[in-house]
Amino acid sequence: MSGEGDANVFVADNICFGFPGKRSVLDQVTFALKERHFHVLVGPSGAGKSTLLKLCAGLLNAKEGTFLLNGSAADCSQRLMQSVYMPQSDTLLPWRTVLDNVMLTLELQGKQSAEEMQERAMALLDSFGLRDCADAYPDQLSGGMKQRVMFARTMLKNVPLLLLDEPFSALDSLTRKQMQRWLLDVWQRDRRTVLMVTHDIDEALLLADTVLVLPSEPGETVQALEVTFARPRSFELIYEPAFVERKRLLEHMLLGGDNL
Amino acid sequence: MSGEGDANVFVADNICFGFPGKRSVLDQVTFALKERHFHVLVGPSGAGKSTLLKLCAGLLNAKEGTFLLNGSAADCSQRLMQSVYMPQSDTLLPWRTVLDNVMLTLELQGKQSAEEMQERAMALLDSFGLRDCADAYPDQLSGGMKQRVMFARTMLKNVPLLLLDEPFSALDSLTRKQMQRWLLDVWQRDRRTVLMVTHDIDEALLLADTVLVLPSEPGETVQALEVTFARPRSFELIYEPAFVERKRLLEHMLLGGDNL
Amino acid sequence: MTFLVLLAVLLVWELMVRIFDIAPYILPPPSDVLIAMWDARDLWGQHIWMTWSEAMLGLAISMLIAFLMSVAMLRSLQLRKALYPLLIVSQTIPLIAISPIFIIWFDYTIWSKVAVAVLWSFFPIVISLNEGFRSVSPERREMMISLGASRLQIFRLLEWPTALPSFFAGLKMAAAYAVIGATVGEWLGAERGLGFFARRASNNMQTDLLFASVFILCVMGLLMVYAVKYMKRGFVR
């Protein structure tokens, strides 16, 4: 985890944001994403994690502060171009089959022929274990499968920054583990910069190079916890004392030092 | 965890179920719930956990097999009377305030005066840390708070068997831990029999006396894992080697011996 | 806003009539209409009151009928399948065929006009209410059952509140239809009402008076629709 990979590819500098007519949600949020690193964002519910991701994605405009992409300020449209955001809720289009839902990304780019698109989408579905349900409609899928399809759709946008809002929250532990492993595999292959929200501490520590802790009260600083376990990581890692120790540390950071 | 508390208060005996026009979901499912014990049901997504809970709650009729309540066969209406089911999804009524949503349970019983109901509901909200948002509407709450309100509403039905379908799945880890702790507290106070579905292995082991593992394929047997850590349990438990060992065992049961 | 838009429409109309020199017996300029309206100021009261009463009674009865029908349709799929074609048929029967029946049943009383208003306005309410009832989530229903709710309680506490926004959406349409329905009903023989007035004005080619009654009808329709909108605020969050 050193060398060229350590450059700050994306920086949020003193970002402030509040919804109209509401008190501030994010206040002077500052953090940096390192190139090709896996970042996990944790924080209490309502802390503004989703809001922060939308800001990074260029879907919202920060009230104050700047975003830097590769060192230069990036406005909304630049951020939109260079990143992809996967929302927290179910955003599959119910009138499209799984294959068509995944192909949506390619359709929107509109550079490829139908066959090419289909091929690429099928290949991805395959690696997600979704080949069999390519022709199914979303309402025929379990919550877990839906999330996987959404994930596939997002991955197809070929951008350096992935912003994932709790992609695995609807998965059962089995599939979740498979997906975590798969994500690690894929990510290790092309190493895009990832900022992912999760509520699962095991997941955070298993996947992350850096865990960012968003404070519950706007104004406090974002804390970062480096996770230096060697990659590739095995799932047995979570049973090791070093991991358990990190977990205790992170949970205490999250709970603000107070042990409940 | 011994003595009178070990009687089988609720038994599912060879339960079979399938939705009309679909292949069987549950096949010959057999398990027993011990009086005043905390049971956690885990299993892959789509295994039929929610369906099983609805069957136990008397919301669905088993195709084959019988349910026994305190040793005698219990039909749907008897199960409905003696248990309460809390669905997986958001079932708050958006046009009612938090207080009114919680009071719904008491209203449906219809035995109390409005003041009494209000008092009881407020007391419960208080112990859930929801006093401040008693007059808020569900759409003004975070996902976590919603789940807590739903939980409160369910708890107010005074029956011996609680059937909880992933009550904490929408909570962030902080609130989740608070809620787990709170649930343990409440449960230790009145010790109702609980059958709760979860995807979180830590949560399962922390809360349960018995973890039931529902197999992914209908027909295989439901495995039970006794969890014998002393109560009251501290949250530091999860960092202890004995706990980590149990966790490894349970995860391997879930994954069917295959370590991914 | 509404007021400004309508004002703008009147202005454009006035200009169009003057620029293209449209004959006043076809489309009088709004200024003429307003003058005619003012000249006949003593007359409007009774006509407005009559049409208003017909429309309101019609709307009330429509709500009742629509409520009963859609509850029946909610309770039984068979009934829904049976009632649905009758609903459509009720909307494709020309008044000319049933007007003698209405008069025989309701005589020359207000009720024959109310009946027409009902015929015109109950349909959108049934359709919307039916859709509203069908949007109740099965999970919520399960929750209610498990908490021990009776069928009536499920209706009162879950199904009805869920359908309420749809109900108001249908009611808004129905409010407009009740007004025009009452007006048309007045052609069944009436001595009062804005439809009666409009028809007489038309027959006597007093186009300014005709449009004066049309203005009032439009305002009445708008008021009713906005009243429903306002009412909705009190009921639906």
Next chain:
Amino acid sequence: MTFLVLLAVLLVWELMVRIFDIAPYILPPPSDVLIAMWDARDLWGQHIWMTWSEAMLGLAISMLIAFLMSVAMLRSLQLRKALYPLLIVSQTIPLIAISPIFIIWFDYTIWSKVAVAVLWSFFPIVISLNEGFRSVSPERREMMISLGASRLQIFRLLEWPTALPSFFAGLKMAAAYAVIGATVGEWLGAERGLGFFARRASNNMQTDLLFASVFILCVMGLLMVYAVKYMKRGFVR
């Protein structure tokens, strides 16, 4: 099912007429109506074709207008606020006031009837479509934007498909209204069509023929509504 229900209604009607000895010039028994319909079998073709054409053209134009209006209302809150009162007003204007204008614009061609059919049928489509467009979830929109969708793509791939079920719900109502609208339109001047025929039969005291044309109108309305339902299956999952 529909067929059985209608058959049952006809049977009850026949019995009622016979039991209560209702005069055939008020309400003829269905048997008489069917006989009259059969006797006039050579006449129906042209009238059905005419009314059918008017209704279909009206419905097509209604869809177009409703589409344009609701897209405009989707794009701009200002426009929605401006158009909404005009929509309501359009439904409260009695035909009697605008029929001379329609005749001047469209003469006695098919288009004056089509115009009336449009006036009657575009309203429910606009209302439903508008509601459909407003039900697009913000998360889906964000997802589309983040995946790089243009405004047009968002409309084509997200907003329009989301609104489609509502569109068809509105279209179903509109289909019934287009038929009755065309019929009423024929009273503005026509030499053909079921509305024309009904009025003619009524003036000739041929109540059985009047109801024969009503039967055909009802069947036409039902066919159109069921056609919409069937079409919907092809478009909406």
Next chain:
Amino acid sequence: GDEAEQKSPQKQKQLTVILDWYPNAVHSFLYDALDKGYFSDAGLDVEFKPPADTNDPLKLVAAGKVKFAISYQNQVVTARSEDLPVVSVAAVVRQPLTQLMTADNSGIQRPRDLEGRKVGYSSIELYRTFVEAMVREDGGDPKKVKFIDIGWDLIPAMLNKKVDAIMGGFVNHEKPIFASKGMNINVIEGKNYGLPDYYELVLIANEDTVQNDRATVDAFVKAMRKGFTDMKQNPQKSLDLLLTKQMEQFPLKADIEKQSLEILLPKMDAGDQPYGWQTLQSWQTAADWMFANGAIKKTIDAQKAFINVE
């Protein structure tokens, strides 16, 4: 004798009369009679009602729902041929009011000029039959005339030259209105081209009423007659009465109604005979003509279609 018996107000017989149209000049004598108490003197508590847009009045009389209605001789013939039990008890207007109207400057002077032109008529098939017969009588080819049923918008259709002639307008109502809008109208009278000189408006009752409640029919027609006599003597007074009464509901135009009444009076007056007197010849001619021209499918017994009140 009858009258004296029925004078006590307790025994007033309530009855509804449906007019042929909203109250206008032609009804002046009825309101006159009402105002002067001729009906209540005869023991009748009369209420006048405007009609529905259709032929509902005829049907309602036939169904026994109302006692009397003002209808049209032709419609009575049609109704009787369709077995509706209605009988005419008085001729209210003795000559046709519905006449073929063309614009003065249209160049149409006689029926055959209509060849190749557009004739609008008001939904009543008989009007079309009338015009066809007139054209034929005048040596033209009715097939070359283009007919359009123009519903209720007769005047706008003419004013905007959407049609070249209209059939269905009344000489006492539409004609003065045309004049007031600045259009001079040429009226081509049907009787000059072979049409029967029928009664435009008649008072009708149910067959049952005529047979079993003749006293009421007689009482009503006699009271009506008194009203007509008064109106004939002082038309302006009768008209003013009507206009003031109508003022509460709808402001009729006095000048139009005045012209209307002037045209109507000679067409209502039965001359030597009592007002409302009908002749078998008129009914026979109308029925024969209609049957011959296909306006009714089966002929009627003209004798049974009317009665006269002495």
